[in-house]
Amino acid sequence: MTVPSSAEGDTLSKSLINAAAPPRTFLARFQRWEWMLVGLIVIVVALNTALSPYFLDAQNLSRTSSDFMEMGIMMLAMVFIIITGGIDLSVASNLGMCASFMGWLFMAGVDIWIAALAALALGTFAGFVNGTLVARMKLPPLVVTLGTYAFYRGVAYVLLGDQAARGYPEAFTYIGQGKLLGTLLPFSVALFGVLAVVFGLVLHKTTFGRYLFAIGNNENASVYSGVPVARIKVIIFTVSGFMAALAGLVLAARFGSTRPDIGNGLELSVITAAVLGGVDINGGAGTMSGAVLSLFLIGLLRFGMGLLNIQGQVQGVVIGLLLILSILLPNVAHTFSGSGRKLQRHSLWAIIAFVVVFIAFVAFFFWSREAVLIK
Amino acid sequence: MTDYCLELKDITKRFSTVEVLHGVPFNLRPGEVHALLGENGAGKSTLIKVITGVHQPDGGEIVLNGERVHFNDPRESREAGIAAIYQELSLFPDLDVAENIFVGRQPTTRGGLIHWRKLYAEAGKLLASLGVRLDLKQKARHLSIAQQQMVEIARAFSLHARILIMDEPTSSLTLNEVADLFRLVRRLRDEGTAIIFISHRLEELFELADRVTVLRDGYYVGTHPLSEVTRDDLIRLMVGRTISNLFPKQDVPAGDVALKVENLSYPGVFENISFELRKGEILGMAGLVGAGRTDVARAIFGVTPPTSGSIQVAGQPVQINSPQEAIRLGLAYVPEDRQAHGLIPPMSITANLSLVVLEQCARHGWLQDKVECDKAFNAARQMEVRASHIWQKARELSGGNQQKVVLAKWLETKPRILILDEPTRGIDVGTKAAVHALMSKLAAEGMAILMISSELPEVLGMSDRILVMREGRMTAHFTRAEATQEKIISAATQSVSAGDVQ
Numbered sequence: 001m002t003v004p005s006s007a008e009g010d011t012l013s014k015s016l017i018n019a020a021a022p023p024r025t026f027l028a029r030f031q032r033w034e035w036m037l038v039g040l041i042v043i044v045v046a047l048n049t050a051l052s053p054y055f056l057d058a059q060n061l062s063r064t065s066s067d068f069m070e071m072g073i074m075m076l077a078m079v080f081i082i083i084t085g086g087i088d089l090s091v092a093s094n095l096g097m098c099a100s101f102m103g104w105l106f107m108a109g110v111d112i113w114i115a116a117l118a119a120l121a122l123g124t125f126a127g128f129v130n131g132t133l134v135a136r137m138k139l140p141p142l143v144v145t146l147g148t149y150a151f152y153r154g155v156a157y158v159l160l161g162d163q164a165a166r167g168y169p170e171a172f173t174y175i176g177q178g179k180l181l182g183t184l185l186p187f188s189v190a191l192f193g194v195l196a197v198v199f200g201l202v203l204h205k206t207t208f209g210r211y212l213f214a215i216g217n218n219e220n221a222s223v224y225s226g227v228p229v230a231r232i233k234v235i236i237f238t239v240s241g242f243m244a245a246l247a248g249l250v251l252a253a254r255f256g257s258t259r260p261d262i263g264n265g266l267e268l269s270v271i272t273a274a275v276l277g278g279v280d281i282n283g284g285a286g287t288m289s290g291a292v293l294s295l296f297l298i299g300l301l302r303f304g305m306g307l308l309n310i311q312g313q314v315q316g317v318v319i320g321l322l323l324i325l326s327i328l329l330p331n332v333a334h335t336f337s338g339s340g341r342k343l344q345r346h347s348l349w350a351i352i353a354f355v356v357v358f359i360a361f362v363a364f365f366f367w368s369r370e371a372v373l374i375k
Numbered sequence: 376m377t378d379y380c381l382e383l384k385d386i387t388k389r390f391s392t393v394e395v396l397h398g399v400p401f402n403l404r405p406g407e408v409h410a411l412l413g414e415n416g417a418g419k420s421t422l423i424k425v426i427t428g429v430h431q432p433d434g435g436e437i438v439l440n441g442e443r444v445h446f447n448d449p450r451e452s453r454e455a456g457i458a459a460i461y462q463e464l465s466l467f468p469d470l471d472v473a474e475n476i477f478v479g480r481q482p483t484t485r486g487g488l489i490h491w492r493k494l495y496a497e498a499g500k501l502l503a504s505l506g507v508r509l510d511l512k513q514k515a516r517h518l519s520i521a522q523q524q525m526v527e528i529a530r531a532f533s534l535h536a537r538i539l540i541m542d543e544p545t546s547s548l549t550l551n552e553v554a555d556l557f558r559l560v561r562r563l564r565d566e567g568t569a570i571i572f573i574s575h576r577l578e579e580l581f582e583l584a585d586r587v588t589v590l591r592d593g594y595y596v597g598t599h600p601l602s603e604v605t606r607d608d609l610i611r612l613m614v615g616r617t618i619s620n621l622f623p624k625q626d627v628p629a630g631d632v633a634l635k636v637e638n639l640s641y642p643g644v645f646e647n648i649s650f651e652l653r654k655g656e657i658l659g660m661a662g663l664v665g666a667g668r669t670d671v672a673r674a675i676f677g678v679t680p681p682t683s684g685s686i687q688v689a690g691q692p693v694q695i696n697s698p699q700e701a702i703r704l705g706l707a708y709v710p711e712d713r714q715a716h717g718l719i720p721p722m723s724i725t726a727n728l729s730l731v732v733l734e735q736c737a738r739h740g741w742l743q744d745k746v747e748c749d750k751a752f753n754a755a756r757q758m759e760v761r762a763s764h765i766w767q768k769a770r771e772l773s774g775g776n777q778q779k780v781v782l783a784k785w786l787e788t789k790p791r792i793l794i795l796d797e798p799t800r801g802i803d804v805g806t807k808a809a810v811h812a813l814m815s816k817l818a819a820e821g822m823a824i825l826m827i828s829s830e831l832p833e834v835l836g837m838s839d840r841i842l843v844m845r846e847g848r849m850t851a852h853f854t855r856a857e858a859t860q861e862k863i864i865s866a867a868t869q870s871v872s873a874g875d876v877q
Contacts, residue, residue: 016756016761017761206741207736214719217721224676224717225698228699
């Protein structure tokens, strides 16, 4: 299939293309977002260790890490969806519906494991419904999952009313509270770790993962190239439903009970973690390692602030500022990486905005701490 | 000092370490049409972007009306009286003609509301002064591409542009529309506007331009009055060599029927399309933009399946409901719009090349990086894709090289039936010749090729047989011997008669 050369002489002797990219400079390697997250985690750990003696404590770290595993489990599938340019707002509601369904079955006398399996099936089906509406009916995912967000949560309330399902056997609560034999590693963290590796490999090492990036970068061209776009979308929303149900089991097991408002509002934390991890909200870019790092960054930050008696609402403000910083930072980094480039007006604004937000961030952090400690 | 309204001196531009413009000079007089010519990747677009402030030069200077200037962004150049009209038009589809002309600068009443009466009056006055007739209240989305261009030109003039840059304005216009556009351009020129005109159609340059500046591989080759050069001179200057034959389709005995289409219809778009395509044959599909040719191709390829009619591939009746099924049957479709349908611009050349054959680069779904990389490298090298390495992003390539990537990507599937939709639109002479040679070679190897093209010399030169469509119907069918430019134009523009095709 060679193209008959259109040129005579020199074009052929000259190499038109190389197989390998030129090696990246030392600096360029470290300009990856993942390294910035690692840096932020180091700062958070150092700051918190300095401020509280309880932070670097194995017991504490072990307990706190299991606190955000439900979020992490849902985030894994959310990364897939966001990379294709979609969004799933219904995950936390689906979690609530599945946990409530399991609790409802359990209270009706069904064996807990059968109830758990039924909940997983329900969540998977709920995700399949989302996927079908998005992919086959070609409805916008934001609207579809906003609808099911309300619907699935409603079902949770219908099932349990204002009561709580409780009394789960210890074998079940192990999923949320137990530690691996003889270690401090919580079962839920181990579960998340295994799942994160699997999802990471699928995203970065398989044809399926490549198709996700292709769809997110240009859905039309993917269709023209024979990528089964609709089928892939159904699959990822279905997986997201399954993961929401799984997160529901973990959370119910950790609490040891289920209320219909369980996991309320978690979907935004999940999306925040993914976006802070460098997953492009417009689709087409992101890494699983970045998302996982950002999950731990948020978790450690919240834990540290908790140790300093900073209230939950205040923690929300800090996380919000961090998210905005994370969006500004690449702009700023870009400005300084261009060698000898003239500072342009918009990058100047990015730096100013960055500094302002950063000062607000630090000031707020200390002020809120003072405000609480003085009492 | 000089009579130039714009003068570029030794413009140098680097992208990271690659220098793409090497000390290029350029000058422009008021009241002239100055053509900028060069192959894709020669640096024309970069030079334009330096002039409009999208890019800042790394060396050299820009002198506008005798004063040295520096533009940080396109807004500053616009304020200095430079307007650019790109291939991709940028109107607001849901605003009407008058609103689009004055968008962002609508005249307001004292209360801060839009002064509609004044808006329409001024827009009307402006269009009249340009000699353009358009319905001011027509929404932009209902305008033809030619009309949209007129609106963009009007917008440029409402901004008092003294320098107008037109980047391939004619590539998707019909002959009559081109004539209208040229009339407007001449009129603007006569009023003292300086115009920089980019086009790959050399005939147009001779018709319209006063001087031409040729670039090659980022170097300045020369500036000449068009009265002093010939077409062959320009090609030689542009590619640095002579290209003997642009259309080298050799005669190949046609083989078995590869694709047979009968009474294919999609109401409102096309109706009763029937044709046969044989192995080793190139079937040209001519017609005006919007005649439904692309829709027929998309229907055959399963992107939007037809509502009625039948398709046979190699004698077997088939149902094609998706591109995946089409690919499995040995079809490949190189779409008209590279950016939107052909490529995934933010991804690497490698990822683009392997996308259709990704399953072949994987074992049980696991990507084999080495297999993928080798495949992509070989495909890119054979197609002579010009890039620094195969991990470069597709959007960084020039148009011609992007088209080579799309072609290479589809040839990886080893198709038996190849549908090419405007295969050489917007690409340079050298790449064009390479694409034509490739088509001829593929046909000689027994591939069946359906070529949609709006360029008559290409249709006439490359096709064994030619179909002509107009308004969703087939209006004529010629063999290569019968076909002439006049016959095709008349079939593409005549009103549809009852009999249609034999």
